[in-house]
Every structure is written in structure tokens, then in C-alpha cells.
Amino acid sequence: MADLLLPAVKPIKVPAVFNGASPEEALEALKNQPSYDTLLAVLKLLRNGTQEKHDFDMRTPGPLSAQIIHVLVTEIVPNYWTVLQESSDQKSIDALLACLRSLPGINATLNYIRSLIREVKPRPKDSTNSHLVSTLAITLDLLVSLLDGDGEAMRIWDHVASMSNSTYVRPLRQEFLSLFASGKIVSLSAEAEDICRQAGRSTEPLWTADIKQYITWLAHSQTRWAKSRLKEEDLKLCAELGARAMRLGHAEILVRELLHELLLQGDTNKENFSKLVDNYPLPDQRKVLLLLLKLLSDLYLNSIDDKNPSKEYPTIWASVGVLHLVIANSDVQRSNLVSWLTSASGAGVGEGCGIRRAAVAALADHKDSILTVLERSLGQFAHAQVLLLSAGYVHRIAPMKLTILLRSSSYLNAISNRLDVSQSRARFLGMAVGEALSGLVHAKDSKLDFKMDEMTTEEADWYKALVRVSDKAGPLDPLKTTVPPSQAKSSKKPSMPARKQESPHPSKVPPKTGFIIEEIEDSDQEDSDLTPYAKPDSDEEDSDDDPTLINRNKPEAPVYIRDLINYLRDTEDYDKQKLALATAPTLIRRKASHGTEVVSHVEDLASLLVGLQDKFELENFHNLRLQGMVAVVVAQPKKMAPWFSKTFFDGDYSLSQRASILIVLGLSGREIAGFEISEYASSAHFPSKTLPSKIEKQYLQAPSAANRLQAGTNLKALPPNALDTLAKSLSQTFLAPMAAEAADAVTGPDALKLSSFTSRLQQSSSHSSGTSGSRARYRGIRSIPNTTAALISTYFFFPLSSRFQAAMRSSAATKIIFQPYLLALYLKTLGLLIHAAGPSTLALPQMTAELWDLLLGVRGRCLGSNTVESENQGDLAVTHAILLALAALLDVNEGDIRGLCERQGRQVVETMEWVGNLFNITRGGDGAGEENDVKMLAAGILIRLREAVEKYQAVLMGDLIGFT
Structure with a gap:
């Protein structure tokens, strides 16, 4: 019965083995x-x-x-x-x-x-x-x-x-x-x-x-x-x-x-490596190359005790083979290797010489690349070992090219700058490079020898022996069998058998066989059957006494920017230099807005033109060089105006070259503003944009002189002293309207002081608009578009003025900048630029404040200063330049004198007192000397400032409190 009352137990279903099919x-x-x-x-x-x-x-x-x-x-x-x-x-x-x-x-x-x-x-x-x-x-x-x-x-x-x-x-x-x-x-x-x-x-x-x-x-x-x-x-x-x-x-x-599993594992895998890396993005390709250089240096090359540069090392040759495989079929990687060798932070800084030997040797089969390495190394002198190694390869590939480079200004400047520095290490490297390169090019009795004790040391001999190094791509087996230092631990590295083949030495290379010139006597008898041609017209080249010097294969004028650059670089060819200078202003302007030739090569053009020397004493050399640089700036003002400003302060150039940079900035800035237009501007148009000359005469009339003056243009070639001419014109424009007013308004002692000033000024301005006292007739300032004014202020004025304060913190730069002639030209340039920007410039208050503070800051270099001699003509030029810049500053702000007094009240009062003192101590006469010009400008500025002070005394009262 009990069993009957128990609940029934359900049997547990054991899942059967799966036999599904889906x-x-x-x-x-x-x-x-x-x-x-x-x-x-x-x-x-x-x-x-x-x-x-x-x-x-x-x-x-x-x-x-x-x-x-x-x-x-x-x-x-x-x-x-x-x-x-x-x-x-x-x-x-x-x-x-x-x-x-x-x-x-x-x-x-x-x-x-x-x-x-x-x-x-x-x-x-x-x-x-x-x-x-x-x-x-x-x-x-x-x-x-x-x-x-x-x-x-x-x-x-x-x-x-x-x-x-x-x-x-x-x-x-x-x-x-x-x-x-x-x-x-x-x-x-x-x-x-x-x-x-x-x-x-x-x-x-x-x-x-x-x-x-x-x-x-x-x-x-x-x-x-x-x-x-x-x-x-x-x-x-x-x-x-x-x-x-x-x-x-x-x-x-x-x-x-990649190195161990592909590059070092058979020809097929080497090909796979090249294909694989070629599919990397370009930045990652560069990263692979840089890391490969680092690995080769750390794992194999740093452990080499390179006491004899001429010795052959299988590990270095194997590394050359690796790098050669990487760059052989890749222009991108070849360019990356050149950049690594020539960058200031590259070339394996802190590593042994082995990696530099391998990298330079990998480029030896590429003539353009190894030449680029040498030229850049000469320009910046950052890595002496790279410079010497590349020079040795260039000498073996193209000895004439090395000879030309050693005569260039870049090489001479690089060596002289190294010898002038205070660091003994830099001087040592400069002397070592100079003697080593001279030993390659010059004969034994004429090569450079400083006769210094430092040049007889073992280290000096090691550096000078680098030009004889001739590594090449070898088998990669040493990299397979050599135990990297990280894995060596306490085991000794197996010694590698030295190769028996000697590195080629310039003195051991057999002379190359050339053409044999055989002199054949000509018969004096003439063939009567041949009718002689008439004598050709005289050729100025035929006047040369030596007929072997006549060049019948003159180069054609360059039509591409790359050809122009090649002509400028060929400093040993008279015809190419002459053609390049004559063609540059027009070609650069014509190509500026058509294609990308100028954009791609604009910095190279500027560098070549700035550093160009008048080696052949060419006619009109300085004007053509200036016009070429002006064309470069006008073509790319946003890029090249700041570049020229930076070059003026930071570049390794002479005083005359720095002066030319200032002249270029002043001329190009005024041309962009629409003032003095170069004669090359109109000739730079493509023929498709101009009418034939006969038809053009029927439809177009040449503008009259009055129209050109009203438009602010002057189609003529500007001489090298163009800034001084423009400055004189600007000063006359500033002073002319005050001549008649000064004679009538001033009485007493001031009238005696200003009498000669007014008479001389009226004589110098007689070619203008008569003796009218209307100031508007003499106005030289005209409004230009805001975009153009902003261009001049942003890319011309501010880069040039802001770098002055940075240069003041450098003792070397200060010594250059405060050279009287250069300082005067610098101040005139700033004055002309603010004048060119005009009153419509939105940044005019900032430009005015910056220029005024700069002018007051350099008063110590002027006449009457306690820090200089009053008879120093250089300081007289600086004084004249400061006054000219003040005149331009006041002239361009004439429409807002009240705002000027509100913003620059203290400068107004301080300048008035300083100019008044300068006027009193300056000797004047009836001559046309610079001191007379200084006195005239000082008088004009003093009159303009006194007018402002009298009219806006209430505005200035706050700034006058506490002024002594």
C-alpha cells in the first residue's frame, strides 16, 4: 500500500548520439x-x-x-x-x-x-x-x-x-x-x-x-x-x-x-622584401629604412674598431649590400637615405662611423644622389664624416664637379665660418675638412696646409683618410654568421677573414686613356676648282687672340625653371651665367601663374640668386640679380617674403648680400602695393595675352607720364641703390607741402633756422607742382586693397621687424645688424614698407607701434648720442634712416593724427623732444650733403609733431604727466 502511495518517478531521458545532417x-x-x-x-x-x-x-x-x-x-x-x-x-x-x-x-x-x-x-x-x-x-x-x-x-x-x-x-x-x-x-x-x-x-x-x-x-x-x-x-x-x-x-x-627572414635568406626572399616594402605607405617606408639603419648599427657596425678608415670590413660591405637592396629600385627610399645623411639630427648621431660608411657607399652608384649629399653637407657642415666620405666618392666619379664645388662660395664660407668660431672642436673639423678636400683637388705643392699641431695627430689623419674610403656592396654572409652583440653574452665573436682586395686609392688608379690629338700640316696650295665663299660678317667672338677659346656651341636661353637653376649652378660657364641672369626676371614672372614650376623650385632659385657671385664681372650683374630676386618674391610673396626675412638674420651671408635682401624686400613690397613696377612685369606675359605690335598701336595708347604718376607706377629698371632713390623721393614727398607753410607760420629764431630749409626744399621740389602750399598735391600715399595691405604687413613688415628683437639676444647677430650701413638700410626698408601698406591697412596701429618702439630703441646709434662719436658718418646714415622711417610713419598716419596721439602719446612727446635736440646740434649749410638732409628731415618731423601736440593737447595730457 505504501508503495502504491509513492508518486510515479519519470524516467530520465539520456540524449542519444547526434545523427543530424544540417x-x-x-x-x-x-x-x-x-x-x-x-x-x-x-x-x-x-x-x-x-x-x-x-x-x-x-x-x-x-x-x-x-x-x-x-x-x-x-x-x-x-x-x-x-x-x-x-x-x-x-x-x-x-x-x-x-x-x-x-x-x-x-x-x-x-x-x-x-x-x-x-x-x-x-x-x-x-x-x-x-x-x-x-x-x-x-x-x-x-x-x-x-x-x-x-x-x-x-x-x-x-x-x-x-x-x-x-x-x-x-x-x-x-x-x-x-x-x-x-x-x-x-x-x-x-x-x-x-x-x-x-x-x-x-x-x-x-x-x-x-x-x-x-x-x-x-x-x-x-x-x-x-x-x-x-x-x-x-x-x-x-x-x-x-x-x-x-x-x-x-x-x-x-x-x-624582415632583415633576418627576408633580406638575409636568398635571392627570392630579397625580391619579396622589395615588393613588400614598396607596398608600404611612404612614411612607413621611410620608417623601415631608418630602423634598418639603426639595427645595422646596433647589431653589427658599432662593434667595429675602425682605427684605419682605408681598411676593408666584410661587415660594412655586407651592410652596404643590404642598403643597396633597399634603395636600388626605389627613388623614394634613395631620397630618404639622402635626407637621413644630410639632416642635422640624422646620419647616426652618436653611432660609430661604420653606418655612415655603409650609407654613403650605398649611394655611390647613383651620381645625382651622392652629389646631393655632398652639396648639402657643404651647405650646412653638420656631419664632417659624411662630407669627407661623399667627397671621396664624388672625386672618383666626377673629379671636375668636386673642383667646382671647392671654388664655390658655399665651400669657402663653410670653411671660414668653422675657422672663426670659438669652439676648438669646430675649428679642428674645419681644418681637417679643408686639408682633406684640398688634397684631392690640388697638387702636393699647392694643397692647403694649416701647419697646426692639431693636424698632425692620429685623429686628424683618421679624418683626412676618410676621402680615400671606397666601400662597395658585398655578400651578406657576414651578417648571417656574425653573432649580434645582444646575443653574444660571454662568447667571443668569431673573427671574420679579411678580404685581400685593396680599396682603390686615387693615386693608384691608372690614368684613363683619351683621344690622341695629332697635328697635321695643311698644304699651302689652294684647289683652283673650289670657289671661295665671301667672308662672313664680323663676330665679336672672333676678336679673341686665341682661336681655341672661341665657343661656337653657345647654350640656348633657358625656357624651364629647372634649366634656369642648372644654369645658375654652373658657375664655371660664362655663357650660362649671363643667360641665366638675363632670363631670370622675365622667366620667373612668366611661369609664376602657369603650372607649378616656380612653386616647386622657388626656394632653390632664391638661394642661388642670393649667394651668386660676380665671378665674370658681367655687365649690369647687380641689377639683374636684384630683379631676379624681386621676381621670386612677387611670384610667391606669402612664402618667399618671410623666407628672405629669415635669411637676412639667420643666413650665412656677407654684408652686401644681406643688403641686397633688404633691397629686394623693399622693392617687391612696393611693387605688390602698385608703386614702382619693374620693367620686367609687362614683358613677362605670354604671347597669347598680348596683341601684335602693329595692332596694339592702333587700339592702345601708351599712358602719359601724368597717368603713370597718378597710378603710382614707374616702368624702368631700378639700380642697386634703388632704396636710397625711393627714400629720397619719399622724404621730398613728406617735406614739400611744409616748405611754404614753414616760411609763413614760424617767426623769431625758428624762422632763421628754417629759412635755408624752405629755400633748399623749394629748389629740390621745383620739378613737382610749383610752389603751391596745398598738401594734397604732394601726397604720395594712396589707398590699396585691404588684401594687398594685409599681405605687405603680414608677410613683409612683421617678419622683418619681429626678428630684430630675437637677433638682439645673439652677440654674433648684433655685431652684424648694428653695422651702420646695414642698420640704416634695414630701417629705410621698414619705412618704405609701412608707406607702401598705406593708411587702409587694418594692422596699421600695430605696425606703427612696433616700428616706433624699434626706432626709439636704436637712438643710441645716432648723432649726438653719448655712446657714439658725432663725426662718425656711419651714425649719420643711421640718423637719416631713423628720420626717414619716422617721416613715413607720420605720413601714413596723417589721416588719424588724433588716434595716433591717443595710442602713442608718450612716443609723440619723446620723439618731439629728441628730434628737436637733434635739429639744434646738427650743422646745416647750403650744400647737398647728408647732414643737410638730416636737418631738413628733422625740421619737417618737428613741425608735424608740434602741430599734433598743439591740436591735441588734451589727449596728450595724460601721457605728459610725469614726463621729463
Whole structure:
């Protein structure tokens, strides 16, 4: 009876072994807590279904595969991972990994790790989260197993590339790169590993959580991929993966792998390296080269004890071979190597000489590149070793080019500047370079010899021997067998056998065979059958006494900017120099708005023109050179006006060259403002924009002189002293309206002082508009567009004025700037620029304040100052320049004298007192000397300031308080 009262027990259903044939049935079985045997059957179906019962592929993204992967990662792996690992049958765990080793599977694993981290973090560290931490550790182990192996990334992409539906490939390509090269695998693994460690779960360090080990894995994957694949698309993806991986950090690991696994492993792999790196983005190509140089230096070349530069080192020759492979077919990498050798922070600063020897030798087969290295090294003298090494190669390739360079101003300036500095090391290097290069070019009895004790030392001999170094690309075997210093530990590095072939020495090179010139006697008898031609017209070249000097193959005028640059650089060719100077002003202006020739080469043009020397005493040399520089600034004012201002203060130029820079800034600024227009402006138009001369005369009339004056233009060539001419014209414009007013308005002693001033001024202005006292008739200022005025203020005036204060803090620059003639020209330039900007300039108050403060700051260099001698003519020129700049400043602000008194009241009063004192102590006469001009300008400025003070006394009262 008791048994009858017991409830009936339902039998437990033991799931049968899975025997389904579709992925839908497999998903249903996985959701229902499958048994071990069922799981193995499901995994077998999912893994091998494409070959047996269905065409479903777990690795292809889709709704069904996403559901299956989610169940496998979140339910099956936490429950069965330990069982599968302990199983003796490796095929079971391999089947699970095969189902998840895909982009969807790895992403699902990472997403589950992220969700577990979010769930664990807020919970207290007790038993309630032990299950979550255990699951997190298991999922981490799954991730490591999915990525284990150098070829896994390649195999994952192979499946993506093989998809029949090409629309999936592009988005999956970006997902592939984002997965492996974004750093999220490392960041999530590191965070999860830290949580497990804090929870007391002892786990071994995971390589996926270590950025260095992960980069190493990516590097192995990349090199294996590059070795096995030659398809263009595969190499592009592999290159993009490597380029992105370099941005994760520790890029040297990737480059070291490329070096050891590709460059040093047979010809096929060398070709794969070139193809792979050529597909990198340009910045990453440069990064690969720089890291390769660093690795070669650290691993192999720094350990060389280079006491004899002429000695041959197999390791250096092998390094040359490596670099030659990198740059051989890549203009970009060749340019990167040139930049590395010539940049101030490059060329392996702090490293041994071996890396510089290898880098320079790698460029030796490329004539243009090695010449560029030498020219830039001469220009900046940053790396003496690079300079000497490149000079040796250039001497062997093109000895005449080295001879020309040693006669150039850049070389002479570089050596002289080194000898003038106070640092003994710099002087030593300057002497070593000078003697070494002279020894290559000049004969033994005429070569440079400083006869200093420093030049007889072992170090000096080492530097001078660098010009005889002749490394070349050798076999790469020494880099394979040499043990890098980081791996050497206590073991000795095996000694490398020295090669028996000697480096070529200039003195040992056999003379080149040339043409044999044979003199043949001509018969005095003439053939009577030949009718002689009439004598040609006289040629000025035929007047040369020596007929061998007549040049019948004269160069044509340059029509491209690159040809013009080549002509300017050829300082040994008279005809090219003459043509270049005559053509430059017109060619630069004509090309300025057509194409990109001028934009691409404008700085090279400016540098060549500034440093050009009158070697052949050409006619009108200085004017043509100035006009060429003016054309450069007018063509690109926003870029080149600040460039010339910087060059004036920072460049390594003489006083005359600096003066020419100031003249160029003044002339080009006024031309842009529409004042003095160069004669080359009209001739620079293309023929398509002008009418034929006969038709032009019928339709167009030449503007009259009055119209040109009204337009503010003057179509004529400006002489080298053009700024002085413009300054004189500006002073007359400023003083002329006050001549008649001064004679009538002033009485007493002041009238006696100003009488001669008015009479002389009226005589100098008689060519103008008569004796009328109307100030408007003499006005030289006209409004220009705001954009043009802003151009002059922003790119001409302010760069030139602001750098003055910076130069004051440098003793060397101060010595140059305060040279009287240069200082006077500098102040005149600023005055002409503010005058050219005109009253419509929005920045006129700022320009006025900056210029006025600067003028008052240099009063110590003027007449009557306690710091200078009053008879010094140089200081008289500075005085005249300050007064001229003040005149321009007051003239351009004439329409706003009240605002000037409000903003610059103290300067107005201080200047009036200083100019009045200057007027009293300056001797005047009836002559036309500079001191008379100073007295006239001082009188005019004094009158203008007194008018302002009398009219706006109330405005100035606040500034007058406390003024003494």
C-alpha cells in the first residue's frame, strides 16, 4: 500500500548520439546541453560538412554561423574546455578550434572576454565571482589557442579571399586589419589577465597580453606570408598589416624580422622584401629604412674598431649590400637615405662611423644622389664624416664637379665660418675638412696646409683618410654568421677573414686613356676648282687672340625653371651665367601663374640668386640679380617674403648680400602695393595675352607720364641703390607741402633756422607742382586693397621687424645688424614698407607701434648720442634712416593724427623732444650733403609733431604727466 502511495518517478531521458545532417540541427543540439559524444558528432559535422552532407561553412559570416559560434563560445567552451584538453584524442579540440578559427570566431571570443570583464569588475572579490573569473581564464586560453601559430592570420585571410561573393571581401578586409593591427587583442588580454591574477587564479603569462610578444607574432606572420605569396593583392594586404602593426610600437621587432627572414635568406626572399616594402605607405617606408639603419648599427657596425678608415670590413660591405637592396629600385627610399645623411639630427648621431660608411657607399652608384649629399653637407657642415666620405666618392666619379664645388662660395664660407668660431672642436673639423678636400683637388705643392699641431695627430689623419674610403656592396654572409652583440653574452665573436682586395686609392688608379690629338700640316696650295665663299660678317667672338677659346656651341636661353637653376649652378660657364641672369626676371614672372614650376623650385632659385657671385664681372650683374630676386618674391610673396626675412638674420651671408635682401624686400613690397613696377612685369606675359605690335598701336595708347604718376607706377629698371632713390623721393614727398607753410607760420629764431630749409626744399621740389602750399598735391600715399595691405604687413613688415628683437639676444647677430650701413638700410626698408601698406591697412596701429618702439630703441646709434662719436658718418646714415622711417610713419598716419596721439602719446612727446635736440646740434649749410638732409628731415618731423601736440593737447595730457 505504501508503495502504491509513492508518486510515479519519470524516467530520465539520456540524449542519444547526434545523427543530424544540417547545421540547424547542429545548433539545436548545442543549445540542449549536449553530451560529450554528441558534441564530438556536432563538431565533426560542422567541420567536415562542406565535404559530406551540406555546403554550410562556419567561417563564412551569416546569421546561422553567428548563432552557432555564440553558443560554442559562451556555453560549450566554459563547460567542455578542460575536458577537451585532458582528452587523449587531440582531434576533438582541433575540431572545436577549426570551427572558431575565423574572423567571426575570434571576434566573438573577444566580445565575450569584454562582457566578462564588465561583469567581473563591479563585483566584490569573493566567491560570487569565482565562476566568472574561471570562465574568463578559460576564454583567454581559447583566444591564445586560436591565434597560436605563425600562419593563422594567413589562413584566415585565405578563406575570406576564396569567398564566391566578392561583396563580402572588402568589408572583411577592413575587419581583418582592424582585428589584428588595432591593438584590441593585446589590450583585452592584458586587462583580463590582470583580473585573473588579482582574483588569485594562477595563470602563466600570456603572449597575447604582452605587446612585444604580440608584435613578434605579427612579424613572423608577415614574413611567412611574404615568403609564400607573390600575388599583388596578397602582398598589398600583408604590407598594410605590417604598416599598421608598426604603429602599435616596437617597430624595430618587425624590421629585424624582415632583415633576418627576408633580406638575409636568398635571392627570392630579397625580391619579396622589395615588393613588400614598396607596398608600404611612404612614411612607413621611410620608417623601415631608418630602423634598418639603426639595427645595422646596433647589431653589427658599432662593434667595429675602425682605427684605419682605408681598411676593408666584410661587415660594412655586407651592410652596404643590404642598403643597396633597399634603395636600388626605389627613388623614394634613395631620397630618404639622402635626407637621413644630410639632416642635422640624422646620419647616426652618436653611432660609430661604420653606418655612415655603409650609407654613403650605398649611394655611390647613383651620381645625382651622392652629389646631393655632398652639396648639402657643404651647405650646412653638420656631419664632417659624411662630407669627407661623399667627397671621396664624388672625386672618383666626377673629379671636375668636386673642383667646382671647392671654388664655390658655399665651400669657402663653410670653411671660414668653422675657422672663426670659438669652439676648438669646430675649428679642428674645419681644418681637417679643408686639408682633406684640398688634397684631392690640388697638387702636393699647392694643397692647403694649416701647419697646426692639431693636424698632425692620429685623429686628424683618421679624418683626412676618410676621402680615400671606397666601400662597395658585398655578400651578406657576414651578417648571417656574425653573432649580434645582444646575443653574444660571454662568447667571443668569431673573427671574420679579411678580404685581400685593396680599396682603390686615387693615386693608384691608372690614368684613363683619351683621344690622341695629332697635328697635321695643311698644304699651302689652294684647289683652283673650289670657289671661295665671301667672308662672313664680323663676330665679336672672333676678336679673341686665341682661336681655341672661341665657343661656337653657345647654350640656348633657358625656357624651364629647372634649366634656369642648372644654369645658375654652373658657375664655371660664362655663357650660362649671363643667360641665366638675363632670363631670370622675365622667366620667373612668366611661369609664376602657369603650372607649378616656380612653386616647386622657388626656394632653390632664391638661394642661388642670393649667394651668386660676380665671378665674370658681367655687365649690369647687380641689377639683374636684384630683379631676379624681386621676381621670386612677387611670384610667391606669402612664402618667399618671410623666407628672405629669415635669411637676412639667420643666413650665412656677407654684408652686401644681406643688403641686397633688404633691397629686394623693399622693392617687391612696393611693387605688390602698385608703386614702382619693374620693367620686367609687362614683358613677362605670354604671347597669347598680348596683341601684335602693329595692332596694339592702333587700339592702345601708351599712358602719359601724368597717368603713370597718378597710378603710382614707374616702368624702368631700378639700380642697386634703388632704396636710397625711393627714400629720397619719399622724404621730398613728406617735406614739400611744409616748405611754404614753414616760411609763413614760424617767426623769431625758428624762422632763421628754417629759412635755408624752405629755400633748399623749394629748389629740390621745383620739378613737382610749383610752389603751391596745398598738401594734397604732394601726397604720395594712396589707398590699396585691404588684401594687398594685409599681405605687405603680414608677410613683409612683421617678419622683418619681429626678428630684430630675437637677433638682439645673439652677440654674433648684433655685431652684424648694428653695422651702420646695414642698420640704416634695414630701417629705410621698414619705412618704405609701412608707406607702401598705406593708411587702409587694418594692422596699421600695430605696425606703427612696433616700428616706433624699434626706432626709439636704436637712438643710441645716432648723432649726438653719448655712446657714439658725432663725426662718425656711419651714425649719420643711421640718423637719416631713423628720420626717414619716422617721416613715413607720420605720413601714413596723417589721416588719424588724433588716434595716433591717443595710442602713442608718450612716443609723440619723446620723439618731439629728441628730434628737436637733434635739429639744434646738427650743422646745416647750403650744400647737398647728408647732414643737410638730416636737418631738413628733422625740421619737417618737428613741425608735424608740434602741430599734433598743439591740436591735441588734451589727449596728450595724460601721457605728459610725469614726463621729463
